[in-house]
Amino acid sequence: MNDSxxxxxxxxxxxxxxxxxxxxxxxxIIPVLKDQTDSGLLAIFGTSNSILKQVYVHKxxxxxxxxxxxxxxxQLKD
Structure with a gap:
């Protein structure tokens, strides 16, 4: 999503x-989500323990x- x-x-x-x-x-507000999971590694090592997602919003x-x-x-820090 560079230059967007x-x-x-x-x-x-x-x-x-x-x-x-x-x-x-x-x-x-409708956010855009991007999955950070490397699907190539999933094929080798099985499932991912932590699926990271990125949340984008319009500027x-x-x-x-x-x-x-x-x-x-x-709230997560408490």
Whole structure:
């Protein structure tokens, strides 16, 4: 997604990403998800223990998205 109008706002495991997506959609923000799993390694080693996803939002929605990411990630630190 280089040179696009989308900005990466989070990288993490699927469960957290699903929560972020749910909260963003409540604000009518439709994020774009990118899977970071290297499928070539899955064929060799079996299943992946941690499937990382990246969450992107349109740059015009960054200001509305940032508080959601900060809220969710701060709860994870507690």
């Amino acid at each position: 109008n989308y900005i990466k706002i989070y990288t993490g495991d699927l469960i957290i990403v699903q929560r972020i997506v749910s909260e963003l959609e409540k604000l009518n 015009d929605e960054l200001d509305k998205s940032t508080p959601i990411i900060e809220s969710i990630t701060s």
